[in-house]
Amino acid sequence: xxxxxxxxxxxxxxxxxxxxxxxxxxxxxxxxxxxxxxxxxxxxxxxxxxxxxxxxxxxxxxxxxxxxxxxxxxxxxxxxxxxxxxxxxxxxxxxxxxxxxxxxxxxxxxxxxxxxxxxxxxxxxxxxxxxxxxxxxxxxxxxxxxxxxxxxxxxxxxxxxxxxxxxxxxxxxxxxxxxxxxxxxxxxxxxxxxxxxxxxxxxxxxxxxxxxxxxxxxxxxxxxxxxxxxxxxxxxxxxxxxxxxxxxxxxxxxxxxxxxxxxxxxxxxxxxxxx
Amino acid sequence: xxxxxxxxxxxxxxxxxxxxxxxxxxxxxxxxxxxxxxxxxxxxxxxxxxxxxxxxxxxxxxxxxxxxxxxxxxxxxxxxxxxxxxxxxxxxxxxxxxxxxxxxxxxxxxxxxxxxxxxxxxxxxxxxxxxxxxxxxxxxxxxxxxxxxxxxxxxxxxxxxxxxxxxxxxxxxxxxxxxxxxxxxxxxxxxxxxxxxxxxxxxxxxxxxxxxxxxxxxxxxxxxxxxxxxxxxxxxxxxxxxxxxxxxxxxxxxxxxxxxxxxxxxxxxxxxxxxxxx
Ligand SMILES: Nc1ncnc2c1ncn2[C@@H]1O[C@H](COP(=O)(O)OP(=O)(O)OP(=O)(O)O)[C@@H](O)[C@H]1O
Ligand SMILES: [Mg+2]
Numbered sequence: 001x002x003x004x005x006x007x008x009x010x011x012x013x014x015x016x017x018x019x020x021x022x023x024x025x026x027x028x029x030x031x032x033x034x035x036x037x038x039x040x041x042x043x044x045x046x047x048x049x050x051x052x053x054x055x056x057x058x059x060x061x062x063x064x065x066x067x068x069x070x071x072x073x074x075x076x077x078x079x080x081x082x083x084x085x086x087x088x089x090x091x092x093x094x095x096x097x098x099x100x101x102x103x104x105x106x107x108x109x110x111x112x113x114x115x116x117x118x119x120x121x122x123x124x125x126x127x128x129x130x131x132x133x134x135x136x137x138x139x140x141x142x143x144x145x146x147x148x149x150x151x152x153x154x155x156x157x158x159x160x161x162x163x164x165x166x167x168x169x170x171x172x173x174x175x176x177x178x179x180x181x182x183x184x185x186x187x188x189x190x191x192x193x194x195x196x197x198x199x200x201x202x203x204x205x206x207x208x209x210x211x212x213x214x215x216x217x218x219x220x221x222x223x224x225x226x227x228x229x230x231x232x233x234x235x236x237x238x239x240x241x242x243x244x245x246x247x248x249x250x251x252x253x254x255x256x257x258x259x260x261x262x263x264x265x266x267x268x269x270x271x272x273x274x275x
Numbered sequence: 276x277x278x279x280x281x282x283x284x285x286x287x288x289x290x291x292x293x294x295x296x297x298x299x300x301x302x303x304x305x306x307x308x309x310x311x312x313x314x315x316x317x318x319x320x321x322x323x324x325x326x327x328x329x330x331x332x333x334x335x336x337x338x339x340x341x342x343x344x345x346x347x348x349x350x351x352x353x354x355x356x357x358x359x360x361x362x363x364x365x366x367x368x369x370x371x372x373x374x375x376x377x378x379x380x381x382x383x384x385x386x387x388x389x390x391x392x393x394x395x396x397x398x399x400x401x402x403x404x405x406x407x408x409x410x411x412x413x414x415x416x417x418x419x420x421x422x423x424x425x426x427x428x429x430x431x432x433x434x435x436x437x438x439x440x441x442x443x444x445x446x447x448x449x450x451x452x453x454x455x456x457x458x459x460x461x462x463x464x465x466x467x468x469x470x471x472x473x474x475x476x477x478x479x480x481x482x483x484x485x486x487x488x489x490x491x492x493x494x495x496x497x498x499x500x501x502x503x504x505x506x507x508x509x510x511x512x513x514x515x516x517x518x519x520x521x522x523x524x525x526x527x528x529x530x531x532x533x534x535x536x537x538x539x540x541x542x543x544x545x546x547x548x549x550x551x552x553x
Pocket of ligand 2: 339340
């Protein structure tokens, strides 16, 4: 009997195993999530209070501001260049510093590149703490410590970036195939040698990708950090907000949008080249 | 390279000169039980002489990979001892184990190259055990290491690809780079775990021929896991059959009959047990 005969013979008497029914499970999960969401908005049992009526009552207050923001006052532009440049510089410097620091930390935080469970968990724990502290808290404390200016902003962003980049890169290393490590081990290499010569080049795309992402986040966050005196475009935002200059704020928001899109386009190009 | 003085064996850890001469491999009553309870080797005792070319055959799951990994300490036996030349592998740890591994080359079914980096850097992995970690960390290589790596690549015909990305090579080329990586260790023993299972038949034959050359020209002890009976017959001199973690055959490879294979496999010989061609 040839293989073709075998296939033909089997075709007449195929017994397909019954397909498992998965929808009741899916429906139950959706129902549970929906019930949980509704429960969290009932104040009587400790849920958050959602007063939709207040939106209607106060609508006009907000609407005025939105209308103002939608009619940007371009005369503010010349005043924005310097702080915007400062924000960009901060974002770049931060991304660079955090990239340098994140490379060894990521390798320490990932299982294939750091088989020592104690050291790995210690690094991960410290990074969880770093991530748990809100960036505004870092900025406020640092402004008190080193004074108003870009320095507290830079340190805040570096802490923030390391938290994100190390987490995402070490997870990427964890989930990637690492057969090449076995060859290094079989050749009598130390983990450091294996990481340096093989794991590092294998991880470049993940590192570059996350650092570029942090660059974009830096621009957005530095807009907020200015509120506590940590430099950049945020300082100007705070000032305009104080004077109720929502038309000027509209201009600044548009500028940030343009910068963020430009960074995204540039990093997409870079990512493609890295692949 | 001095691979002729078979009688002269360096002290374990002496790396002033490459390991000279092949080494024997001894397994004494080795048992491996994995943490999940699977017993992959049961009381295996073997003597492999210096400079022998040995095939280990057996069905999937028979314990071939486990056995070959106990020889360079990637798997630690639960009982018994493994000795390679001067090294008592099953007792070594840390730096001493790394030094011993440096004298034992290994190639793998899936090549285990770092695809995103160059052939050169992949072959440099073979120099790890001869290089202090801080030098590797700073990316410093000696002229001698570069020379050893280039010669190893040349010996498998991959020198012209030295600056190419490893991921851009064909399967056969990758396995040759992996062989060069192992040769760059200047080992006394070469282990190969199903080195041709991911290759097409003509490439499989040429890689097996490379291994046979390594055995004949450099005089290395070669232990190669295979699941194809004709490759074992054609390229090796001695065959060890494993079934369910036990040695069920040990004899010359060339004269092993189909009946011998049926005994190893525990089933009739099938078409897929042969590679064919050549
Ligand atoms: N790391 C491990 N943990 C637990 N069990 C394992 C492990 N590695 C192998 N085994 C089990 O040990 C037995 C022998 O496996 P081994 O990989 O040595 O066989 P093999 O002869 O190399 O098979 P193949 O031809 O498929 O590679 C198998 O039952 C396998 O499931
Ligand atoms: Mg195997």
